Amino acid sequence: MSETAENLKVLICTGTGGLASGAASVVAAFEAEFEKKGVAAKIGSACDVNSTGCRGLCANDVLVDICKPGEEPVTYDFVTPDLVPQIVDEHVLGGNPVEKKVAGPYYHQFLEKQQRIIFSRCGTIDAESLDDFLAHRGFTGIQKAVTMSQDEVINEVKKSGLRGRGGGGFPTGLKWSFAKGSPGDTKYLICNADEGDPGAFMDRSVLEGDPYGLIEGLMIGAYAIGCKFAYVYVRAEYPLAIKRLQLAIDTCYEKGFLGKNCMGLGFDLDMRIKAGAGAFVCGEETALMASIEGQRGMSRPRPPFPAVRGLWGYPTNINNVETFANVAYIFYNGADWFSSIGTEGTKGTKIFALTGKVKHTGLVEVPAGTTMKEVIYDVCGGILNNRKFKAVQAGGPSGGCLPAEALDAEVDYDSLIKAGAMMGSGGLVVMDETTCMVDIARFFLNFTRVESCGKCIPCRIGLKIMLEILERITQGKGQEGDIEMLEDMAYDIKKSSLCGLGQTAPNPVLSTIRYFRNEYETHIKDKECPSHSCKELLHFRVIEDKCKKCGICPRVCPVDAIEWEKGKVAYINLDKCTRCTSCYDACRFMAID
Known part of the structure; x- marks a missing residue:
């Protein structure tokens, strides 16, 4: 954030x-300290303590910005309530940052390398304040859209080059045109937040x-396809997201932004949240x-596609949260502006959630075309404990x-598919040299097997058999021909599964075999895990x-299985050792073999 404030603001x-890191207590501490010391009267300015959304660098919460009038904001991280009096005394009143x-x-x-468009308001405005939203160009996009015809709105989205951010990357404007072109007065718009x-x-x-x-964004989409009812499908495990979105919807009804004749712009739209079971x-x-x-929740054959026959049999358009969040900015700044960002095949920015063995976990928003290496090393600081990627x-x-060797792949739809992965919704799990790729394939396949609806045989039975083979390999019971069997089954499942879950579930197995086949072979032939991760194949010792x-x-x-005296080499008592890998993970010197 670089803008200066008119009043003193604490973001x-x-x-x-x-909140998990204690933000509620930090908010209360600032409010109490301001009142106790009469800060507003002393500095001659109103003091606003704003509860914002995620700032991105989640590993460093609680993040706090002190925004003084006429000055650049100063950011503090790892803020706790007992630090607040010092910040107020020395910085707010004394003028010297701590x-x-x-x-x-x-x-x-x-x-530095981020381009925060979708996140431009996250962390800078009070997430629950309609006034704050309006002060940051809020609802000017829909006001512009209604001056255009429905076809003109759709053509503007097509011109922008926006592709759906839910995983498949289907052109958004084209998808809207299908729903708009379907006959009938009753249509539905759905935001997929599952x-x-x-x-x-x-x-x-x-x-x-x-x-x-x-x-x-939903209002613009609804106007474009001729729809009067929108759902936001959110998983129930997101209580804060549901709370704030419901508050925003209720406020919009109260102020006339939703319902009949929205904002006096001549169209109707009702909106409801549907909480899913996860x-x-x-x-x-x-x-x-x-x-x-x-x-x-079970998949249905397509065609007919939702744009023709969707919710309750009526034409329906579905996009995810990030897609709709982009739409308003297209109408704030124009399609040409949006299409100037990114690559030829993927316009705009993309949000990624980085987790795993990376120094700074959190959310990043970068222009499409940024390389994977830049995201991991330049933005997120590289690999934890300076280990090898x-x-x-x-x-x-x-x-x-x-x-x-694929780190130079650009983060866009086409480049990642060519490299053997996909953009997906934007999750990036970073792994270092301690990670077993066979076990990673087993982990992700187990997830998709458990989450499969079980409707079609390739997914229900095929994933189960593939998982059993992977479990055998990680236990040291792999057999000759297991790799070929996994590949054959993976391609069959991809071709014959009913929906996208089954069609893409084998991807982690195929990509790990493609790039890390030697690890599979070592597990099967030598009964060893090269990354020292599979417990059944571990035998611990300290390298002197x-x-x-x-x-x-x-x-x-x-379990106190390691004997050690100061100044001496550690010794592992194998009779007590449970092979939990805690010592291996903690040793920065790779001295545990």
Whole structure:
């Protein structure tokens, strides 16, 4: 954030990550300290303490910005309530930032290569304030859209080059044209916020930090296709997102922004939240519609596609949160502006959730075409404990694992598919040299097997058999021909499964075999795990010439199996050792073999 404030503002991250780190107490501490010391009277300015959405650098919460009139904001991280009096005394009243507590250079490095468009209001406005949203161009996009015909609105979205951000990357304007062209007066618009990928929380953060922005995008989409009713399908595990979105919807009804004759612009739109039970398969659009209808979330054959026969048999358009969040900005700035960002095949920015063995976990928004290497190293600081990068799982459980030689792949739809992965909704799980790729394939396949609706045999039975083979391999019971069997089954399942979940579920297996086949072979032929990760294949010992005699390993051992005296090499008692890998994970010197 670079804009200056008219009044003193304190911006506090109160997304889910911030609240988990104690943001509510920090907010209360600032409010109490301002009142106790009469800050407003002393500085001659109003003092606003704003609860914002996610700031992105989630690993450093609680993040706080002090925005003084006429000055650049100063960001503090890891803020706790007991730090607040010092910040108020020295910075707010004294004019000198508490240097030791100010976010370091890594925070500016984190933001430097980002282009925060969708997140431009997250972290800078009060997420629950309609007035704050209106002060940041809120609802000017829909006001512009209604001066155009429906076809002109759709053509503007087509011209922008916006592709759906839910995973498949289908052109948004083209999808809207299908729904608009379907006959009938009753149509539905659905926002898919059923974000189920492990480690992904992009949509949740948009809902928590800029709920009115999502509403505006839905309004433009509804006007374009001729729809009067919209659903936002959110998983029930997102209580804060649901709370803030429901508050925004209620406020919009109260102020006349939703309902009959929205904003006096001449069109009607009702909007409702549907809380889903948290089934991953309900991220697939036909299963999602079945869930809204009160049925079990199971996929349906296509065609007919939702644009022709969707919710309750009526034409329906479905896009995800990030897609609708982009729409308003297209109408704020124009299609030409949006299409100038990104690559030829993928316009605009993309949000990624980075988790795993990376120094700065969190959310990043970068222009499409940024390389994977730039995202991991330049934005997020590289690999934790300065270990070697091994792979990144791109696209969630339906994506693929990319090795070091693929780090120069650009983050756009076509480049990632060519490399053997996919953009997906935007989850990136970073792995280092301690990660076993066979076990990673087993982990993601187990996730998709559990989350399968079980309707079609390839997914229900095929994934189960593939998982059994992977489990045997990680237990040291692999057989000759297992790799070929996995490949054959993977291609058969991809070709014959009913929906996208089954069609993409084998991707982690295929990509790990493609890039890390040697690890499969070592597990099967030598009964060893090269990454020392599979418990059944582990035999622990301390490498004497690598041990620094630091005493970290005995402190982390949960069963006291490591004997150590100061200044001496550690010794592992194999009779007590449970092979939990705690010592191996904690040792920075790779002295545990």
